[in-house]
Amino acid sequence: MSDYPQWTISRASAHECPEVLALLLGRAEWLKRRGSDQWSNFADSQERLxxxxxxxxxxxxxxxxxxxAVGTITFVDADSDFWTPSEQAVPALYLAKLATDPTGSGRGLGRLLLHFALYRAWSDSSIREVRFDAWKTATGLHEYYRREGWTHLRTVDVPGRRSGALFSRPVDHSLAGMPNLDSVGFGQPTAFVGNPPRPDIVVEKSPREIAAEIERDG
Known part of the structure; x- marks a missing residue:
């Protein structure tokens, strides 16, 4: 038996919507207790989610x-409020609503989800960048993203929008550029690299299937 936690990441089904909502609302409440207004208007977007x-x-x-369920991540279209037409012309994968269970803080789950997103992008040779917008006032979170290798491009002020801090990371499609989940302490999942000795994460789609899904979703 592995000495490491075992994780499975898979596409959420409609019946799992309450679990996704619970993660997002739980993180929003955690942030509120710490004086942050991030996702304070989240209830307004539950139907859209x-x-x-x-x-x-x-x-x-x-x-x-x-x-x-200990974490969630969503892949979305480019938000034209934030990204310019020239930026949108560059093939990119856009992230949104990344949240982890606050009771699991310190386990590296957010880092794992970010690396999963990078792997999805790496699997599609057409994608050049991974991007997301963050809450403008969440300066502590901005620092976390910088430490994780993301570049803060700029902050956009759009009336009625509380998000607008734009982050990006280029995708290196060489073999050396393949996101290494072992580097974040979880081991390479079987679906990523074949048959590693410590497959601590199970991804329910092969790299080829993931790439096909990205192309279809795009």
């Missing part, structure tokens, strides 16, 4: 031993 989940754009990270 349910639609996104039904469209197959949201993924759930589960702990195998308990079956508990």
């Amino acid at each position: 349910a639609s996104i989940i039904s469209a197959g754009r949201t993924w759930l990270l589960r702990e195998d031993s308990s079956g508990t």
Whole structure:
């Protein structure tokens, strides 16, 4: 038996919408207790989120031993409020609504989800960047992203929008550029590299299937 936690990341189904919502609302409440207004208007977008989940754009990270959902990430279209037409002309993968269970803080789950997103982008040779917009006032989170290798491009002020801090990371499609989940302490999942000695994460789609899904979703 592995000495490491076992994780499974898979596309969320419509019936798992309550679990995704619980993760997002739980993180929003955690932030509120720490004086942050991030996602304070999240209740207004719950219906839209349910639609996104039904469209197959949201993924759930589960702990195998308990079956508990401990993280979520969603892939979306470029937001024209933030990204210029010239930026949108560059093939990119856009992230949104990344959240982990606050009770699991310190386990590197956010880093794992970011690396999963990088791997999805790496699997599609057409994608040049991975991008997302962050809450403008979440300066602590901005620093975290910088430490993780993301570049803060600029902050955009759009009336009525509280997000607008734009982050990006280029995709290196060489073999050396393949995101290495072992480097974040979780081991390479079987679906990523074949048959590693410590497959601590199970991804339910092969790299070829993931690439096909990205192309279809795009």
